[in-house]
Amino acid sequence: MRTIHFGDFVWTETIKHEFRAAVSDLDVQLKLEKRNASVCTVARGCLEMFLLELSHLSALVTALTSVVSALILLAVSKQLWTFRWTNTRDKECKLPLPNGSMGWPLVGETFHWLFQGSNFHISRREKHGNVFKTHLLGKPVIRVTGAENIRKILLGEHNLVCTQWPQSTRIILGPNTLVNSIGDLHKNKRKILAKVFSRGALEMYLPRLQAVVKSEIAKWCSEPGPVDVYAAAKSLTFHIAVRILLGLKMEEKRIVYLSQIFEQLINNLFSLPIDAPMSGLRKGIKAREMLHACMEKIIKEKIQKPESEKYYDAFDYMLSSAKENRQELSMQELKETAVELIFAAHSTTASASTSLILQLLRHPGVVEKARIELESEGLVSNTQSNNSCYRKENGLKVSGGYRTALQTFELDGYQIPKGWSVMYSIRDTHETAAVFQSPEIFNPDRFRTKHDESKTGRFNYVPFGGGIRSCVGKQLAQMILKTLAVEVIGTCKWTLATENFPKMQTVPIVHPVNGLHVHFNYA
Numbered sequence: 451m452r453t454i455h456f457g458d459f460v461w462t463e464t465i466k467h468e469f470r471a472a473v474s475d476l477d478v479q480l481k482l483e484k485r486n487a488s489v490c491t492v493a494r495g496c497l498e499m500f501l502l503e504l505s506h507l508s509a510l511v512t513a514l515t516s517v518v519s520a521l522i523l524l525a526v527s528k529q530l531w532t533f534r535w536t537n538t539r540d541k542e543c544k545l546p547l548p549n550g551s552m553g554w555p556l557v558g559e560t561f562h563w564l565f566q567g568s569n570f571h572i573s574r575r576e577k578h579g580n581v582f583k584t585h586l587l588g589k590p591v592i593r594v595t596g597a598e599n600i601r602k603i604l605l606g607e608h609n610l611v612c613t614q615w616p617q618s619t620r621i622i623l624g625p626n627t628l629v630n631s632i633g634d635l636h637k638n639k640r641k642i643l644a645k646v647f648s649r650g651a652l653e654m655y656l657p658r659l660q661a662v663v664k665s666e667i668a669k670w671c672s673e674p675g676p677v678d679v680y681a682a683a684k685s686l687t688f689h690i691a692v693r694i695l696l697g698l699k700m701e702e703k704r705i706v707y708l709s710q711i712f713e714q715l716i717n718n719l720f721s722l723p724i725d726a727p728m729s730g731l732r733k734g735i736k737a738r739e740m741l742h743a744c745m746e747k748i749i750k751e752k753i754q755k756p757e758s759e760k761y762y763d764a765f766d767y768m769l770s771s772a773k774e775n776r777q778e779l780s781m782q783e784l785k786e787t788a789v790e791l792i793f794a795a796h797s798t799t800a801s802a803s804t805s806l807i808l809q810l811l812r813h814p815g816v817v818e819k820a821r822i823e824l825e826s827e828g829l830v831s832n833t834q835s836n837n838s839c840y841r842k843e844n845g846l847k848v849s850g851g852y853r854t855a856l857q858t859f860e861l862d863g864y865q866i867p868k869g870w871s872v873m874y875s876i877r878d879t880h881e882t883a884a885v886f887q888s889p890e891i892f893n894p895d896r897f898r899t900k901h902d903e904s905k906t907g908r909f910n911y912v913p914f915g916g917g918i919r920s921c922v923g924k925q926l927a928q929m930i931l932k933t934l935a936v937e938v939i940g941t942c943k944w945t946l947a948t949e950n951f952p953k954m955q956t957v958p959i960v961h962p963v964n965g966l967h968v969h970f971n972y973a
C-alpha cells in the first residue's frame with residue numbers, strides 16, 4: 451500500500467478509495483440536485499403558468515361580470531327612463547302618448563338624430579306614424595308631420611303651443627330675440643321688422659344684393675379648381691347679411707374673420723344644454739360674446755352717423771321703425787337682433803342656394819327652359835335683374851320649427867302632454883303630401899299659377915312656416931334666391947367635379963356631405 455505524507459496528513463489507498471467514493475457520491479448528489487432543480491424549475495413554471503391562466507381567467511370572469519352588470523344596469527336605467535316619461539303623460543286625458551322611443555337616459559336619441567340625419571325622422575315616421583315621440587337635446591319631443599297636424603300647431607300659437615327653440619339655441623341667441631319672445635312682445639317686435647322687409651325696403655336692397663351676388667359669382671368663375679358650393683353659398687349669404695342687413699362695407703379679411711366666429715355660433719346652436727369647458731354650449735356662448743363685442747362697435751358708429759350719410763340697410767330701417775312705433779331698443783336688444791337676423795338669414799338661405807345649384811346641375815332641361823325665359827325677358831348676359839323675374843319658387847328645404855305645448859291637446863288620436871316640445875316637420879310634410887305628384891322630382895312647373903299644386907291645401911306647402919310665426923324674411927329670401935338663379939343661369943356654365951352627386955345631410959340644416967364640388971365658368 452502506497453503511503454503519501456502531506457505534513458501531518460497521511461494519504462493512504464484506503465483514504466483514496468473512500469475519497470473517490472465520496473466524490474462520486476457528491477457527483478451523483480450534485481447531479482440529482484441539478485435534476486431536482488430543473489424539475490423544480492419546470493414545476494415552478496407550470497405553477498406560474500397555471501396561476502397566470504387562473505389570473506387571466508379570473509380577469510376574464512371579472513370583465514364579463516362587469517360587462518353583464520353594466521348591460522343590466524343600462525337596460526334597467528333605460529326601462530326606468532322610459533317609465534319616467536310614460537308616467538308624465540297627462541292622466542286626465544284618456545288618449546295614449548304617441549308611439550316612439552325615448553332613447554337612453556339623459557341623452558335620449560340625440561346622438562341617433564345627429565348621426566342619422568334625415569333618416570332618423572324618416573325611419574321613425576315610417577315605424578310609428580306621422581306623430582311620434584322621442585327625446586332630443588335634453589327634452590321630450592313630439593315630431594309632427596302632415597298638413598292637418600301642422601295646421602293645428604301653426605294656428606295654435608299662444609293657445610295650444612308657443613314657440614320654444616332648444617335650450618342651447620335660446621341661451622346662445624339671447625332672450626331679446628324675435629324667436630325667443632312671445633305674446634305682445636313678439637307682436638311688437640314683428641311690427642318693427644315688418645318695415646325692414648317691406649316692398650319699399652326690398653327695392654332699396656336690390657342693387658346692393660345684385661352687386662354682392664355678381665362679385666361672389668365672379669370669384670366662383672375665376673377659381674382654377676372646383677368650388678365647394680355650400681361653403682361658397684355660406685360666404686355669399688354672409689356677405690349679403692353684412693352688406694344688406696347691417697349695411698357695412700368691410701375688408702374681405704374682416705368679413706372672413708367674422709364669418710368664422712359666426713360659423714362657430716351656428717355649429718353649436720343645437721347642442722346639449724351643458725355649460726362646461728369644451729362643451730358645445732360654452733363654445734356657442736363664447737362666439738356670441740365675440741360677435742356682440744363687434745356688433746356693439748358697429749352699432750355705436752351707425753347711431754352716431756349723420757342722417758345724410760345713411761344709405762338705408764335693414765338695420766337703419768329697424769331703428770327708424772322702432773322710433774316710429776315709439777319703442778326704444780336697448781343696445782343688448784340691438785346686438786341680439788343683429789345676430790338673430792344673420793342667423794335666420796344665413797344658414798337657411800345658404801342651404802337653399804346650395805340646393806338650387808344642385809337641382810340645376812341635376813336638371814339641365816330645367817336650366818334650358820329658364821334660360822329661354824330669361825332671354826325672352828332680355829335678362830341674359832346683361833343680367834340686369836328686375837322684380838319681374840322674381841316669380842318662380844323652388845323646393846326649399848328647411849327642417850321645421852320648435853314649439854312647447856301650453857296645455858295637453860289631441861293630435862292624430864294621441865295626447866300631446868303639456869310642457870313637452872313639439873317639432874313640426876316641413877320637409878317630411880312636403881315629401882309625404884298627397885297633393886304633390888312625385889314630390890321627389892325637381893319640377894318648378896308644379897308651382898306655375900295655372901296648376902299650382904301648393905295651392906291645394908294651405909299647409910301642404912310651408913317652406914316659410916305659417917301663422918303668426920311665419921318667416922319675416924320670406925320676401926328677402928326669395929329675392930336672394932331668384933337673383934342668384936338669374937345670375938348663374940344667365941352668365942355661367944357649370945359641371946359637377948365629382949363622379950357622383952353627394953349624399954345630403956340634414957343637421958343642423960340640409961346640405962351636401964362633401965359641400966358639392968362644382969367647376970364654374972362664364973358662358
Ligand code: HEM
Nearest residue numbers: 629794795798799802848851913914915919921922923927
Ligand atoms: C330660404 C330661406 C329661408 C327659409 C326657408 C326660412 C324659413 C323659415 C321658417 C320655416 C320659419 C318659421 C319657423 C317656426 O315656425 O318656428 C322662419 C322664421 C323666421 N325667419 Fe326665415 N327663412 C328663410 C330666410 C330668412 C331670412 C332671409 C330672414 C331675415 C333676414 C329670416 C328671418 C326669420 C325670422 C326672424 C323668423 C322668426 C319669426 C318669428 O318667430 O316670428 N328668414 N323662417
